Amino acid sequence: MTRQATSPIWHPFTQHALQPEMLPIVRGEGAYLYAADGRRIIDAIASWWVVTHGHCHPAIVQAIQAQAERLDQLIFAGHTHEPAEQVAAGLLELTPPGLAHVFFSDSGATSVEVALKMALGYFKNIGEPRTRIVVMQHSYHGDTIGAMSVGARGVFNAAYEPLLFDVSVVPFPAEGQEQATLDALAEICRRDRPAAFIVEPLVLGAGGMLIYPAAVLREMHRICQAFGVLFIADEVMTGWGRTGTLFACEQADVAPDIACYAKGLTGGALPLAVTLCNHAIFEAHCSIDRTRTFFHSSSYTANPIACAAASANLALWRRPEVRAQIAGVADAQERCLARFRYDERFSDLRRCGTITALDLHADEPGYLADVGPKLQAFFRTGNVLLRPLGHTIYVMPPYCVTSDDLDVIYAAIDEAVDHVL
Template sequence: MASPVWHPFTQHAVEPPMPTIARARGAWLETDDNRRILDAISSWWVITHGHRHKPITDAIHAEIDKLDQVIFAGLTHEPAERLAEQLIDMAPAGLAHVFFSDSGSTSVEVALKMALGYWRNIGEPRTRIAALKHGYHGDTIGTMSAGARGVFNAAYEPLLFDVVRIPFPHAGREQATLDALDSACREAPLAAFIAEPLIAGAGGMLIYGAETLAGMKRVCERHGALFIADEVMTGWGRTGTLFACEQASVTPDILCVAKGLTGGLLPLAATLATAPIFEAHYSDDRSRTLFHSSSFTANPVCCAAALANVDVWQSEPVLERIAKLADLQAGALATLAADARFENPRQLGTIAAVDLKVADGGYLASVGPALRAHFLAKGVLLRPLGNTIYVMPPYCTTAADLRLVYDAIRSAPDALA
């Protein structure tokens, strides 16, 4: 009998039978028939320290014996209060308030609503949003609007609002990006500009420099546009620093975090904002409220997991592990650089990517599902973006683990020939 489950980003008409994952530990998954699979994409970019990292699982067990769930409108609780304080201390200086939600998409949706509410509440209603081309910010209506248009959202086009598209700052074309953003701001005031700092993830693991990130922030400042940094994927060390914005010495007006916020063990997200944005909503006029909520906003167990993750960052050598993994990735990626079957090897922190040379590239490249099946047969979980193969493993991944991953990548072209 077919499963009644409808899986995300899955075309069930062509999908082969799925393995059932029964257990996980560190960088490894284990199926119900005891087959081990290396999680080389951190289970969709969320697992940072490794599956079931003990300090975090211990915190989850302890909190659930005290408080499971409570409405967060009109009530508060200690894990959320402590976590908000910790996030403000760790984030780029100048962010002052934390709004909790439950996924990366909703953290960005909240950011867009904060930006529009800010301008409306200060009596200068700006409604134009600008975003980098190739961006991906989620699958809710606002985040799809801000993200790249294409097969992902073509069916939902009637629901989406117009966004100003700023060309991606490909190498050698950075100034064109800055000029286009400046021109968009001069054409009519922007409410906000949103970007994934330093790397566009689902857009193909496209990388740009910190100087360009800082330049985009300066353009926004010059024209009074709010700058939204979508660090849902880039936060919590993926790019080599806790937040990617650190590398450009940038403090965004609004910062979105999720995925690694709990170490990846439980769903939780947060949208951090500067004091002026909060104060624009702070009023005895109740119509100026930020009208957004999730039923499980700031779930205490999720907040406890995030607090444990913060403690891991403060008490364990996480940045050293990240640097070591980045070095291992660089060495492994170099073995593909001279292979004529691949092109455009690139790396940022612990993230590495390379493109397989094929006739039909792009997300719907026919080679994508075949690659995924090949990797799984080799005991490696990789989920290529079409012909773009990327490796984004947990920070506990070893040199031996990576050899398994890159051996599988090198064997792929011959296996698919």
């Protein structure tokens, strides 16, 4: 028998039989969330990796308020509006060269669905029907059917296996095993002539904050180019400064054929996503033959208010001091992580840009490790929002986080692990 929750809401990634009560939050400001009971909570995971400059950033809030008074919603088929045009132009200024067209959607998963459909549509329309997709072991790209199909198979999607399509998988390029990954990718590209390879650049997020070198990313891109395989960079999480540069692909000097951006696109204020592609992919769909139309949309495609938030966010990224802030957070994260460098309770301490992660020695490793919910519950009592991925604890804060905040976060990790173990 389960305890009955007081609210009818079904929350995401939540087992209500074990966590029937949710914590009411009434306000957010900067790196903090404020609970209904008055507690101030440090948001150490940027509210599921979306908040970049801080909660309720004044410039973004002002843009949302102003746009809401002018135009709230518009059918984007056959129409356009200024905020969307500003976002598209701004993105093409900031993103890797070669990306030339912007397709709007509303979440990271849908941006991935769009990317996969673009890739398959491209090859169909040029008369070279390639249909296979290559993915990386431990990857995660979202929870819609196509996104689940190109992600790791396991507890997340076991019930939905009949709906998922088959893919080719290359091993994660763990330290010392990078060449095996590259050899596997080359062999699949040679043998199967796939349509596309989709990858999270530098960091695999939900797979456990697994980090691999930029040189491997660069070589994977080169292999795809050699075999005419479209390279899809899923930067939904890795974009917007998380890895130390605005986009992770910059560190490998990689210009993807297709790129997916979401989460921090609006600074974390509103849901919005984009899928960018090169001109050849767009051109393959551009024809007087209406059967070659790119058949995808959502009701809120390029919502004007969300686009206004994104435009304000792009303006912030043009300020040198904002990019400098990323380096400061990265340095502070490295300093804080060092306190556990020789701590036998942990292994595989790692950092990429503003992201840190470490694995707790646990009897049951993996996402369903019992230690995960216990740690999360303890962090809540200490007014720190951390949500471990099983036995993996990670910190990914908004960029306005202070050194004092980080000291509190890492002290909470130290105390929580002692308490749980």
